[in-house]
Amino acid sequence: MTSPNHRDLIPSAGLILLGGYALYEASSMSAFGAIFPRLAGGGMTLGGMALAVRALVFNAASPVPAETLGRPALMLATLAAWAVALPIIGFIPASLIGAAAAMVIAMNDRPSAKELIYHAVGLTALILAIAGVFGGLLNVPLP
């Protein structure tokens, strides 16, 4: 028997909950409409249980990733805010702000003023080019 703090216990608990919810919802569907939701829900529940049993009995832990969480979490928050802001303030303003934030997050060393200007000009040009290609050439109505 291994430690109950095994890493795979977290996804297994999530899978059992998710699968249970899928099965519960499937009970109110029509006979044909419920076949695949039941299959998916049942598979997730059983898979979650198997993962838990394997974690507790056989200790087949997945390796802990080496990367730090701070910057990826910040980048994820930036992408989420960017996605939400897109229809509200429009593609160009949202992308300029989002790209600037992403640039700062991705910088490992303090940039020189010249580098910063080059990056800012390059990204502004890229965003305007994307807007031009999609909005002008391909007739995609941009927000």
Added chain:
Amino acid sequence: MLDALINAFTPFNLALALIGVFLGTIIGALPGLSATMAVAVLVPFTFTLDPASGLIALGAVYTGAIYGGAYAAILVNTPGTPAAIATALDGFPMAKRGDGDLAVTMSCFASAVGGVIGALFLLVLAPPLATIALRFGPVEYFWLAIFGLSLIAVLSKGATLKGLIGGFIGLGLSTIGSAVVGGDVRYTFDSPALLGGIHIIPALIGLYCIPVLLNMVGTRDPHIERASAGKGSRIGDAIGLMWRSKFNLIRSSVVGTVIGILPAAGGAVAGLVAYSEARRTSSHKEDFGKGAPDGVIASESANSATVGGGFVPTLVLGIPGTPPDAIILGGLMVQGIRVGPQLFTEQASTVYTFIFGLLIATVIMVPVGLLIGRTAFKTISSIPKSALAPAIGALIMIGSYAVEQNPNHVVMMVILGAFAWGAARYGFEPSPVVLGLILGPIAEQGFVQGYLIGNASGNLFAEFFGRPISLGIIFVIALTLLWPLWAERRARSKVDVLND
């Protein structure tokens, strides 16, 4: 036929093929812009051309777009089109270790070979192949989808349980929205945004690209290894590898052509099936998923072969094999061309000029692809992360939005990306989820329709297990699942004999 060949070689048609391939490659390389969109955007420009020239232009755009999807798959792990899903599995690991230039060059040659083989099938065997495609009913599609799902065992990279769970998660995601049969509204939380289900393009971008973007900012390592000075496009290396993998190349091209002929199967399924077969028959199975050139060759030759294959039912039966074929079919109708078996006799000149034009466009793709590929690799490998990350961010935002001009898709893409990144930290790969998401609706529709037909005819068992094509697919499924076990057992017994 000679007249058609000469007609295809007119400077005007050659120029159309060149421009079409160039535009198609660029559009296909941008995540979110699929081959369907490339063809749809450019189809109005062909209305003023004569039918054969219009068809050549559209065929060239389609060919270029399918190939262009490989760039983003190899260089940023984001399949530019769904057809390039399997390309990312080995293409990106190749780029990470510094062989991105080789992967891009190889994908170009493999796409050209696949495209030529697909077009040759179209030229020589179109009418008989189309009649075989007509024999595919719902049950055959169900078994084909199950075959695709059996590839999870291949894509799991040694973590079969987690791969299976990923497949079930994908199946679950595919059930969101209105049911394909019956119209049940499932797992929408009363939100209209989820009624249409999860669109595959934002899902692909989120599941594949966001984890790469997040990991990119999480470490100081370069995104991919830089191009080595003086290596050029590594054409010699690529040709050498492809010559060693010639059987894989030809088999994958034939697989792609045959799957392209089946309506609704498409390049993604073709690439994955060919990838699976390449791995099953390889003597270096353990290299797949870690940057095996054979994986890139299989996927790219198969997805490009679907172009020629897809035109078989489109031209002979009027049934489009893939979504871009449906748009091209619409374009043909605007031109006043009636498709059907009589097309190859009544409008032989137009059809054969088009097929030769498609062959020429595929060959033109080689220099165009090498040029764009070399530039793309050099650019992406030399851009610092602080410029690459925001650029990818802007592209994935517009890519997810542009598919249906739906801001909800962008939010969905970010949510799926966050899920994929979190899941990857616990050892779950995105490919089984994608497989479940793509094949779930095909399997569900086939199963329910097959069940209804079998029930009505009073012989459910025969409907699912008594049809020759179904039995053939079931045999291949069994082979895919059991072959690795048999091969392992045989290898073990050989070792035992040697030890004795």
